[in-house]
Amino acid sequence: xxxxxxxxxxxxxxxxxxxxxxxxxxxxxxxxxxxxxxxxxxxxxxxxxxxxxxxxxxxxxxxxxxxxxxxxxxxxxxxxxxxxxxxxxxxxxxxxxxxxxxx
Amino acid sequence: xxxxxxxxxxxxxxxxxxxxxxxxxxxxxxxxxxxxxxxxxxxxxxxxxxxxxxxxxxxxxxxxxxxxxxxxxxxxxxxxxxxxxxxxxxxxxxxxxxxxxxxxxxxxxxxxxxxxxxxxxxxxxxxxxxxxxxxxxxxxxxxxxxxxxxxxxxxxxxxxxx
Numbered sequence: 001x002x003x004x005x006x007x008x009x010x011x012x013x014x015x016x017x018x019x020x021x022x023x024x025x026x027x028x029x030x031x032x033x034x035x036x037x038x039x040x041x042x043x044x045x046x047x048x049x050x051x052x053x054x055x056x057x058x059x060x061x062x063x064x065x066x067x068x069x070x071x072x073x074x075x076x077x078x079x080x081x082x083x084x085x086x087x088x089x090x091x092x093x094x095x096x097x098x099x100x101x102x103x
Numbered sequence: 104x105x106x107x108x109x110x111x112x113x114x115x116x117x118x119x120x121x122x123x124x125x126x127x128x129x130x131x132x133x134x135x136x137x138x139x140x141x142x143x144x145x146x147x148x149x150x151x152x153x154x155x156x157x158x159x160x161x162x163x164x165x166x167x168x169x170x171x172x173x174x175x176x177x178x179x180x181x182x183x184x185x186x187x188x189x190x191x192x193x194x195x196x197x198x199x200x201x202x203x204x205x206x207x208x209x210x211x212x213x214x215x216x217x218x219x220x221x222x223x224x225x226x227x228x229x230x231x232x233x234x235x236x237x238x239x240x241x242x243x244x245x246x247x248x249x250x251x252x253x254x255x256x257x258x259x260x261x262x263x264x265x
Contacts, residue, residue, distance in 0.1 A: 010106045015116060019123035023260070024131060024185045031184035035126050063181050085120060088113040095110030 004087035006080045008053040013038055014046050018081045021056065021073040029069035047071060055080055117263070125257045131185040132253040134246065139175045142168050144239025147215065151235030154219070197259065200252050207245055214238050 009018050016036045021027055033043045050056035055077030059070040073081070108116065146168035153161015180186065218234030227233060258264075 005106055007106050012116070012119065016119060016123050019120040020127045023124045023127045023187070025188050026186045027127065028184040031130060035123060035130075085117070088108070088117050091108065091113040092110055092117060
């Protein structure tokens with residue numbers, strides 16, 4: 001059961017980043033930073049760790065003259081996130097907490 | 104190192120995941136400028152007028168409208184903080200939303216391509232242009248459908264339904 005828990009995405013900040021990216025194709029650095037509620041440096045650090053694990057792709061580009069950084073989940077990242085969520089649901093389900101039912 | 108959370112910690116993590124995903128879907132919805140719908144309607148009307156009057160100006164105006172709409176779409180897409188494609192939405196796996204989208208698309212195409220024949224049989228003048236206008240108005244009526252789909256997605260995420 002707990003074999004599906006992934007140590008790389010287990011820390012709350014990384015789990016939040018993965019959750020944000022799971023429902024999108026790409027998300028802007030500033031949006032992820034503000035939504036997760038961390039500083040630029042903290043997001044950079046966690047983003048790099050997720051990229052090193054092969055779970056996130058980081059793309060740099062421009063909108064007009066402004067530089068932008070985009071995050072995107074890789075297929076491996078989507079699989080790891082889905083497995084992690086499933087493992088969490090099983091833990092909650094075994095304890096009969098409302099999380100499995102979505103409450 | 105054992106990273107297994109307690110049931111309460113796991114429950115809190117799931118809540119956090121749902122909150123973040125709802126936030127992501129909410130931010131991804133950015134409707135285009137209101138006048139883009141008028142341009143879209145003008146596109147369909149010019150298509151119809153071009154056919155009714157057998158004029159090349161209809162095609163010229165259509166291309167112009169198409170260029171404006173393409174430029175708006177590119178600008179909107181580049182400015183978005185969260186980008187969602189049809190493929191991403193498909194992963195959201197909501198049969199009701201897809202039934203509505205496919206049904207509405209089929210109805211719109213039926214009005215655009217079947218409308219002229221029906222109107223012509225009743226002797227309505229400019230049947231293609233009237234059908235084009237009806238198609239444009241139908242697409243304007245579809246704007247609330249987009250808002251409804253986003254609200255429904257957020258509600259499904261927050262309730263843990265998906």
